[in-house]
Amino acid sequence: DAGVIQSPRHEVTEMGQEVTLRCKPISGHNSLFWYRQTMMRGLELLIYFNNNVPIDDSGMPEDRFSAKMPNASFSTLKIQPSEPRDSAVYFCASSPMGGRLNQPQHFGDGTRLSIL
Amino acid sequence: GENVEQHPSTLSVQEGDSAVIKCTYSDSASNYFPWYKQELGKGPQLIIDIRSNVGEKKDQRIAVTLNKTAKHFSLHITETQPEDSAVYFCAARGQGAQKLVFGQGTRLTINP
Numbered sequence: 001d002a003g004v005i006q007s008p009r010h011e012v013t014e015m016g017q018e019v020t021l022r023c024k025p026i027s028g029h030n031s032l033f034w035y036r037q038t039m040m041r042g043l044e045l046l047i048y049f050n051n052n053v054p055i056d057d058s059g060m061p062e063d064r065f066s067a068k069m070p071n072a073s074f075s076t077l078k079i080q081p082s083e084p085r086d087s088a089v090y091f092c093a094s095s096p097m098g099g100r101l102n103q104p105q106h107f108g109d110g111t112r113l114s115i116l
Numbered sequence: 117g118e119n120v121e122q123h124p125s126t127l128s129v130q131e132g133d134s135a136v137i138k139c140t141y142s143d144s145a146s147n148y149f150p151w152y153k154q155e156l157g158k159g160p161q162l163i164i165d166i167r168s169n170v171g172e173k174k175d176q177r178i179a180v181t182l183n184k185t186a187k188h189f190s191l192h193i194t195e196t197q198p199e200d201s202a203v204y205f206c207a208a209r210g211q212g213a214q215k216l217v218f219g220q221g222t223r224l225t226i227n228p
């Protein structure tokens with residue numbers, strides 16, 4: 001079975017550029033989570049969706065960050081304009097049944113983002 | 117909100133020995149505690165989880181224990197093997213919540 005698929009795996013760009021990260025959740029999962037991982041702050045939840053609707057975006061660091069989920073099989077995380085401090089590994093995760101009833105979250109392999 | 121502390125940050129054990137990683141949480145309402153293993157260049161992978169109505173759960177060489185009174189839970193790996201080398205994360209989730217709060221991770225190294 002296909003897991004969570006993220007693209008690109010690596011992204012290197014100059015500050016000020018727009019960056020778009022993509023995620024395809026596991027088929028049938030209706031909750032989707034975006035995380036950021038850094039050495040200093042560990043794994044942080046940025047935003048999550050239930051049934052394509054954003055539920056909690058309190059972890060989004062600034063207005064430069066935005067996320068969308070236009071359908072059940074696709075989500076994007078966009079940074080515009082990007083800054084060097086946005087450099088991190090960004091993970092997408094999905095879970096079934098809206099994430100309730102303690103359903104586990106399944107992670108993709110992440111996008112390693114470097115902003116020069 | 118929930119806060120999860122994980123210790124140690126690094127752990128080195130001889131192959132065949134046991135490894136124990138400990139986590140404490142702050143929210144007594146938390147009721148779900150997963151453990152993830154992250155290998156280099158990969159995303160975290162769920163290896164075992166425990167719910168608050170259970171004190172211990174075992175899956176082959178891996179076990180997790182939960183002490184709700186003390187608000188701590190631990191991961192036990194027995195008969196360690198080189199492929200157990202990775203970073204391990206604990207997490208906690210509150211009742212009715214969807215957000216996982218992660219510990220800072222433990223880098224486990226198994227020495228042959």
